[in-house]
Amino acid sequence: MxxxxxxxxxxxxxxxxxxxxxLSSFAAEKGLLGKTTNLHRVGYYVSAPIVxxxxxxxxxxxxxxxxxxxxxIRMFLNPTSVMTWGIYIITAxxxxxxxxxxxxxxxxxxxxxxxxLGAILALGTAAYTGMLLAVVEGVPFWNSYLMxxxxxxxxxxxxxxxxxxxxxxxxxxxxxDAKITQVHLWLISTEIIFVAAFFALVYSGSQExxxxxxxxxxxxxLALPFWALFVIVGLVxxxxxxxxxxxxxxxxxxxxxxxxxxxxHAGTLENTQQGPGGNGKSQNILxxxxxxxxxxxxxxxxxxxxxxxxxxxxFLN
Amino acid sequence: xxxxxxxxxxxxxxxxxxxxxxxAFAIGIMPMKSLQADEAAIATNPKKQMGFSYDEAKCxxxxxxxxxxxxxxxxxxxxxxxxxxxNENGDALSMSCNHxxxxxxxxxxxxxxxTKRESDGIVIQDPTKCVGCGYCLYACPYHAPHVSKITGAxxxxxxxxELQDSGSVPLCVGVCPTQALTYGAMSELSKKGDLxxxxxxxxxxxxxxxIAIPKEK
Numbered sequence: 001m002x003x004x005x006x007x008x009x010x011x012x013x014x015x016x017x018x019x020x021x022x023l024s025s026f027a028a029e030k031g032l033l034g035k036t037t038n039l040h041r042v043g044y045y046v047s048a049p050i051v052x053x054x055x056x057x058x059x060x061x062x063x064x065x066x067x068x069x070x071x072x073i074r075m076f077l078n079p080t081s082v083m084t085w086g087i088y089i090i091t092a093x094x095x096x097x098x099x100x101x102x103x104x105x106x107x108x109x110x111x112x113x114x115x116x117l118g119a120i121l122a123l124g125t126a127a128y129t130g131m132l133l134a135v136v137e138g139v140p141f142w143n144s145y146l147m148x149x150x151x152x153x154x155x156x157x158x159x160x161x162x163x164x165x166x167x168x169x170x171x172x173x174x175x176x177d178a179k180i181t182q183v184h185l186w187l188i189s190t191e192i193i194f195v196a197a198f199f200a201l202v203y204s205g206s207q208e209x210x211x212x213x214x215x216x217x218x219x220x221x222l223a224l225p226f227w228a229l230f231v232i233v234g235l236v237x238x239x240x241x242x243x244x245x246x247x248x249x250x251x252x253x254x255x256x257x258x259x260x261x262x263x264x265h266a267g268t269l270e271n272t273q274q275g276p277g278g279n280g281k282s283q284n285i286l287x288x289x290x291x292x293x294x295x296x297x298x299x300x301x302x303x304x305x306x307x308x309x310x311x312x313x314x315f316l317n
Numbered sequence: 318x319x320x321x322x323x324x325x326x327x328x329x330x331x332x333x334x335x336x337x338x339x340x341a342f343a344i345g346i347m348p349m350k351s352l353q354a355d356e357a358a359i360a361t362n363p364k365k366q367m368g369f370s371y372d373e374a375k376c377x378x379x380x381x382x383x384x385x386x387x388x389x390x391x392x393x394x395x396x397x398x399x400x401x402x403x404n405e406n407g408d409a410l411s412m413s414c415n416h417x418x419x420x421x422x423x424x425x426x427x428x429x430x431x432t433k434r435e436s437d438g439i440v441i442q443d444p445t446k447c448v449g450c451g452y453c454l455y456a457c458p459y460h461a462p463h464v465s466k467i468t469g470a471x472x473x474x475x476x477x478x479e480l481q482d483s484g485s486v487p488l489c490v491g492v493c494p495t496q497a498l499t500y501g502a503m504s505e506l507s508k509k510g511d512l513x514x515x516x517x518x519x520x521x522x523x524x525x526x527x528i529a530i531p532k533e534k
Binding site: 003004058061062063064065066067071072074075076077078080081082083084087135136137138139308310311312313314315316317 | 359402403404408409410421424425426427428429444446447448449450451452454455456457458459460464465468469470471514515516517518522
């Protein structure tokens with residue numbers, strides 16, 4: 001076992017990331033991320049290219065399909081295969097997100113139905129990346145209905161982080177509404193709860209193989225990336241930062257006026273550009289926290305793909 | 318003059334339209350054609366389900382079943398169609414693809430490289446259609462499909478379907494000197510046993526068309 005490696009893990013990550021970026025800009029456009037936001041464009045621009053690049057990685061990972069690309073068209077053929085669903089959803093999403101991005105670029109109002117269709121397809125894309133694994137009964141660790149839920153939560157969180165980062169570096173106005181921090185706090189908390197529930201279900205279940213896979217993450221070969229990169233860097237770090245921001249926000253508006261200890265050592269990002277709503281140091285920590293979320297998201301896909309153990313070892317007892 | 322212009326314009330439009338229509342038609346017809354060919358590719362309720370039977374007490378572990386399969390179908394050592402599994406307790410099992418009643422491989426294969434025959438329930442994988450995504454390797458609980466490092470395509474046991482169609486027995490069954498490995502209709506075989514055998518996965522997942530009778534100790 002172990003046909004799938006880095007390329008598939010990154011593909012699953014990018015699928016969620018692109019979908020999350022679209023949904024972040026969609027949410028910003030609909031006013032869900034606060035009144036003053038600069039996230040309403042950049043997520044649309046990057047979503048289709050990111051998902052398309054991910055799909056390219058999937059194709060690169062193919063065995064015979066890489067040598068005989070005409071076989072790839074057949075991947076639309078099996079409606080019972082989740083991979084075929086994914087190909088439908090991803091193709092449609094890339095198409096719709098690309099058209100939406102064109103409207104945004106030309107500063108023309110896109111038809112509402114197009115924006116909503118893109119949002120639905122984005123959710124579909126994010127859910128598909130988890131469903132692809134969740135339906136595999138041959139790998140008990142993946143075979144959980146919480147898998148797509150975790151992947152969607154991570155997709156939204158990483159998408160929001162990427163969109164915030166890009167808006168910071170490429171956006172004309174530097175604004176960061178407190179609402180974004182609140183939404184992100186909520187997303188990270190949700191993800192933590194679902195990840196905890198996932199492990200609780202695995203360990204309370206009867207599948208010994210799933211427990212062995214889980215052990216790989218918690219205590220064995222994948223424990224270092226799991227705890228260090230996913231849990232500490234990707235979840236707990238950003239969580240603490242968002243909590244601290246939300247708390248300090250209640251007393252001081254606008255955002256990012258105050259900064260406390262604990263994270264000062266981390267403010268090493270080169271860009272010290274000051275937004276109108278904050279000082280350089282806190283801005284850096286916000287950016288760093290977004291980078292951390294992305295690192296965590298990628299790590300999550302990698303450790304889950306790599307932890308796969310077959311339901312049967314292939315040996316007689 | 319204006320008449321001429323109109324004619325040339327309409328001709329251009331005609332050619333453009335023709336090319337567009339032709340392209341659309343070609344794109345549309347290709348998958349349609351293969352779709353039609355693949356219609357009912359996976360028989361959910363075949364007329365008959367053929368399967369293997371392994372009687373451990375009769376097996377002398379000569380591995381002739383494995384050898385004749387490899388010699389005939391020329392599979393590489395790391396893409397075995399049949400294996401003789403052994404453990405340190407002296408237990409054994411000769412196993413290939415189990416041509417499951419609910420083949421997980423066929424369900425997940427995006428390109429419909431797998432078919433399950435209506436006539437006898439044999440699951441056949443066509444390596445020429447395989448893109449090599451590896452999804453079936455994860456889906457199959459029995460490690461039956463393998464990806465070749467050379468071709469990048471998956472292959473597996475096809476139950477010597479051509480031999481069966483011409484009235485012969487599968488090679489592995491035919492070569493077995495002790496009749497430890499036999500084959501027959503599952504309607505009969507399943508009366509004698511199942512594949513709940515020495516750590517193998519729960520047969521409820523894919524309903525394999527194979528029974529294994531452990532030797533008495």
